[in-house]
Amino acid sequence: QVQLQESGPGLVKPSQTLSLTCTVSGGSISSGDYYWSWIRQPPGKGLEWIGYIYYSGSTYYNPSLKSRVTISVDTSKNQFSLKLSSVTAADTAVYYCASARFGEGEPIDYWGQGTLVTVSS
Amino acid sequence: EIVLTQSPATLSLSPGERATLSCRASQSVSSYLAWYQQKPGQAPRLLIYDASNRATGIPARFSGSGSGTDFTLTISSLEPEDFAVYYCQQRSNWPPGLTFGPGTKVDIK
Numbered sequence: 626q627v628q629l630q631e632s633g634p635g636l637v638k639p640s641q642t643l644s645l646t647c648t649v650s651g652g653s654i655s656s657g658d659y660y661w662s663w664i665r666q667p668p669g670k671g672l673e674w675i676g677y678i679y680y681s682g683s684t685y686y687n688p689s690l691k692s693r694v695t696i697s698v699d700t701s702k703n704q705f706s707l708k709l710s711s712v713t714a715a716d717t718a719v720y721y722c723a724s725a726r727f728g729e730g731e732p733i734d735y736w737g738q739g740t741l742v743t744v745s746s
Numbered sequence: 747e748i749v750l751t752q753s754p755a756t757l758s759l760s761p762g763e764r765a766t767l768s769c770r771a772s773q774s775v776s777s778y779l780a781w782y783q784q785k786p787g788q789a790p791r792l793l794i795y796d797a798s799n800r801a802t803g804i805p806a807r808f809s810g811s812g813s814g815t816d817f818t819l820t821i822s823s824l825e826p827e828d829f830a831v832y833y834c835q836q837r838s839n840w841p842p843g844l845t846f847g848p849g850t851k852v853d854i855k
Contacts, residue, residue, distance in 0.1 A: 662844070664844075671833065671846060671847075671848050671849050672790065672833055672835075672846040672849075673846070674843055674844040674845065674846065676843070677843075677844075685842045685843050686843070687843060688747075688841050721789055721790075723789075725837075725844065726795075729776075729778050729796075729837075730777075730778035730779070730780065730795055730796050730836075730837055731778075731837040731844060732780040732792055732795035732796075732801075732835070733780070733782070733790070733792060733835070733844075734792055734801070736789035736790060736791075737789065738789055739789050
């Protein structure tokens with residue numbers, strides 16, 4: 626059973642870069658079975674897909690965030706990471722890392738517990 | 747870009763009642779639609795994938811149906827633990843990526 630755990634600062638100042646890492650256990654990030662994903666949820670609101678990466682390094686981003694997002698993978702550490710630049714208060718959210726099943730449909734089988742990131746000075 | 751619409755926004759029911767949740771796509775997504783349950787303070791949990799396949803460990807009272815643009819999640823008899831928010835999700839080819847619906851909250855009447 627794949628398990629995911631987010632880590633990173635819980636508070637980021639406006640205009641700075643939000644950086645989070647997801648550590649995968651119980652499976653190899655290089656297995657090819659999943660797109661490794663970031664999803665966020667502002668307080669009291671719905672889910673927003675940020676983007677995902679395949680183990681090969683191919684990335685796909687939400688067009689609304691694409692200019693500010695970078696997702697990378699470190700197969701040696703079984704981790705993948707999110708960087709979101711030029712953050713504002715609107716980026717305050719619970720950030721989830723997750724695994725979207727490779728292939729048609731891409732349902733998300735596994736989720737991290739989520740980490741709240743607050744953007745505030 | 748495919749947009750998902752869920753209805754109703756809130757569904758107020760009693761335990762033991764049947765819940766019917768709707769998800770509509772702005773264009774055909776074939777059968778590639780998933781449903782998730784989210785309880786307060788928890789990550790979402792996959793219930794249904796490919797429109798009608800229950801995920802591992804999901805009780806039989808949860809069922810999904812539909813194809814093309816119209817999909818339904820049915821909970822045959824609500825248990826106390828089923829009161830939660832439910833999201834649908836699809837995957838698009840262009841632009842590539844995932845989209846979620848706005849959610850339906852099932853609360854206790």
